[in-house]
Amino acid sequence: MKPAPFEYHAPETVADVVGLLAEHGDDAKPLAGGQSLVPLLAMRLTRFEHIVDLNRVDELFGVSLDNGGISIGAMTRQAAVETDTAVADRVPLLHLATPHIGHFQIRNRGTIGGSIAHADPASEYPAVMLALDGVAEIASASGFREAPAAEFFESTFMTAVAPDELLVALRFSAWDQPAGFAFDEIARRSGDFALAGAAVGIGTDAAGRINRAAVGMLGVGPTPLRASSVEAALMGLATSDADPAEIGRLAAEDMDPIGDVHASVEYRRRAGSTLVGRVLANALAQVNTEAGNG
Amino acid sequence: MSQTAAAARYVGQSVKRLEDPRLVTGHGRYVDDIVLPGMLHAAFGRSDLARATITRLDTSAAEALDGVHAVYTGADLNSYNDSLRASLHPPESPAPPANMLADGDVRFVGDPYVMVVAQSRYIAEDALDLVEVEFEPLDPVVDYETAAESDHHVHPELGGNLAHDLPVPNPATDEAFANAAYTITETWHQHRQTNVPMETRGIVASWQPHAGVMEVWASTQSPHELQLVGARVLGIGEHKMVVHFGDVGGGFGQKMFLGREDMAVLVVAKLLGSPVKWIEDRRENLLASNHARIEQMTVKMAVGEDGSFLAADLDQLEDDGAYPLGGPATPGAMATMLYPGPYRMGPVSWRARTVYTNTCGRGAYRGPWQMESVAREQMIDRVAREIGMDPLELRRRNVLTPDDLPYQVSTGLLYETTISPKQTLEQAAEMIGYDEFRAEQAQAREEGRYLGLGMALYIEPTSMGMGPLGTESAMLRVEVDGHVNVFMGTGSHGQSLETTMAQLVADELGVRPEDVTLHQGHGSGYGFGTGGSRSAVIAGSAARAAASGVREKVVAIAAHLMEASADDLEVGDGVISVKGTPAASMTMAQVAATAYQNSDALPPGTEAGLEHTARYKAPPTTHSNACHICTCELDPGTGKITLLRYVVSEDCGVLINPMVVDGQIAGGVVQGIGGVLYEHAVYDASGNPLASTFLDYLVPTAAEVPELECGHVVVPSDTPGGHKGTGEGGAIGAPPAVFNAVADALAPFGAYPNRQPLDPNAVLSLIASASDE
């Protein structure tokens, strides 16, 4: 199990990266944490003439405050996201989702940009990005552009990032209102990709009525999905009136599961709905305590 | 056994392992760590199709690649095939053609059809990409339940897919069934799993021309099987086949026999005259080493009004895959014969069949016939449920008690008086707090929580004393400085033999364990190696006997030198002293120096030197037994099973090293947990394996397993140390215990599981289909 030969590039600036991508087109591949790409190379399930290592491009690393929200460089390690206080403070869902990604050794190398660009439908970050309407900043030889989450995940493992483009950063805005967030998933073993999971944010007005609901789902479709039926059902309810199990069941309508060795279509639908309900209950409980504390 | 042996100082103690200092610091030496001058690397090209004719095979581009030394196909190597039979496989029984490389057609996904030898493994794999091959696909035989009737033949040479059919009718069962209050039938299924040693298979072979010597380093459980079969393959004598035994990263049965690839490497190393290394990669290991447990048993049991077991009728079917590792043996026949287990079962009739399919070959996996316990213990829980009796009570009514022993089982087995199933059943029930758990379970159900408890009680035939398995030897030498080297035919690959054998020698000879080094492989005497729970009893008894032989001589020499009576001497920790007068003493080193370097000072007629070789022949079987009980909670929303507690009460006789015994049990238990809840080497209907990486073949992690609580009942066996084998038991008891726990948790839903794996998907669909009914 050894990778095929390739030419290695270690650029130090985004400009050089996109230059290399423009030059080599489909024959080039960015290498971030390597936690998904290198296994595929080792098994020779994929091969590229040119590997463009992003690990020496300093400008792609780090979390910065951005207009009340945050901007996270694509090469920021998952481990750094996990422990970053600004992330925990402003985008709690990212903080809550991160420990579910693989194991600490994986998170020490794996990057948020790699997770989003790889776009595994069972992966945590894509579901969080979708739920929170995150924005991707994308660079290419012809300049910068942005892609909102709703347009980013095109199909399984396919995103708005073209082969000659580089995902540079991800932007998330903070919720400026009483809110509750929760994340959970079911995986076969500790650290495995999820069979099904949910990322939920609930925001209320001062009177405790839900005026913002964000429900992202993983593992239950060809891409991460939003449970719009659930979101719609929540709007306007008082948090204490919402029956999470009941509302969670609506999520089944928003799913489009794919069966595989680990779970059938039917399983993913059932367990996914259960999880949406449970995570919703946790998020609601969060809002209540926050309101109570505040 | 020596009557004068020092009191046990080390046997029975959790002596820290002698192998650990090198292993915890990364200084073990596994086969991949062997590097020889000029060594080349092999890689195999393997079939992507389950069954196909090779219509074109062109290796010229691969051969032309820089760094490639040779490319071989079946046509180049298969003339050596006649000699490939494993030692346990009788020459007269029909077997698939033992091709090293597929020749003309491929018979499972992973079937090797080309072998590249190159400067590095990287280049060897580059060359495989350049091999041009075309296949004409044929309809594969994938489903073993219908394989026997299929018109497509896995091995056209054999004219059919039925490998074995052994019917053993017993008219006595008819009457029992006629008089039974209950007749209950179920078919129990296990599913395809694989051993997954963390170190894959591997071998380094180096030929010395003119000397005619083949020197080999290999990841093996049985260095002598490698020496014997390897020599046969190469057409050389065993005296020219040097097998070095280093550290081995697990095997669980997979490394008992030579694989086709191992033999190809031996042959190619000789053809090329350069050392060749092959290290299997994980995908090859998951697809093409060996699979196991692909079997089902239909059980019909006759049960009396009071729950007594009156008779059983069994029909066992097992999948051998295409090329079973070690030959097409019939574990199914063993599984049926052992079915009665630790119970009064009445007459038993059975049939056991094995079939070939276009899948990876079956091989031994820890407890290769554990289907007997799986089927029986799951059946007993089913019977309990059907007749409305508590499963512990049902077992209590039928279990063999000390008063029943010795016990002649209707299937031909004879249980010695030294088994203790009743005691382990009671100890385990006590440890888990059986009645308290049932109360807690009832309470939880009222709260909408689903708890389950499962138990399994079994008797395991260990250390089987027949055929090539029957004996082991130990050659023990006290060196001039008083330290001890002992050479044995074992193949320790995690069993801690460097420590446990040293403990036995230490007590018997009167030295400290750290003064003893165990050498395996080259230089040791024939033995079948380590597997089948045989090393403690068979090899251990040989080690004892060798030590005892040397000890007698040590005492005689010391008595002569000290002018004391041999009867007055005691030996311990390398010091020979007069009982009650510790000042009057001499050291093992002094005795040894005299024996080798001053032999004129020896007692008259004493041969110089301090060494002794002993071979131990085991009794037909030494039975060990155990009871496993585990509890679980089922999440009806996700189907996830969480194991709560796991207790084992076992009797392996006298424990040499309790820490090691508990470790062996724990490892086996977790393999059993993995088998029932996580692992599945699944194929699709076209014979494509779907679990070819560690992301799909799910070995449990620490987070999936509960803390294990071990209790010990010690009834010494009649073998010299009083030990019984314990290497496999964990993997025998765990599958039915875990299965029964999940079935118990599912009972309130009206679900009746009869197959594994019980993964979340299966659990939810059991609940769904039960509620549909």
Added chain:
Amino acid sequence: MADQIPLSMTVNGQTRRGLGEARLTLADFLREQAHCTGVHLGCEHGVCGSCTVLMDGEAVRSCLLFAVQADGAGITTVEGLAPDDETLHPVQEAFRDCHGLQCGFCTPGFVVSVAAFLEANPDPSDEEIRHGISGNLCRCTGYQGIVAATRQAAAVMKGSGQS
């Protein structure tokens, strides 16, 4: 053969130099050119953890890195943990005391991972230990001894202020 790239890194405190193609994994470099055969390969696709080493202090899979990516880095393998030839690292000592290994193949990866885990979590609960070490597979021990060893090492390292 493709271009050979000069490589240089600090391995267990010593400068190690070598040459390799870009595709040479860090694990293979360490095993073949730095004589660190304690770096074991159990899967080569990132799941088993046998190849775990510390790169600039962080536990990583060396099978998922190319050696050229570690050029200039500081690597610690299992061989570099013990302070001297006579003394074991507390984690190594604990693995021996608690029977945290049988065949020993997974052990180097576990020892390195546990050392890194305890560095970040000096006082873990059993639950945290089980999840913390779930990135390493062991097929022999059933993890009982490994969990116990992690517990013991945590206590010892805390006591000696080593974490």
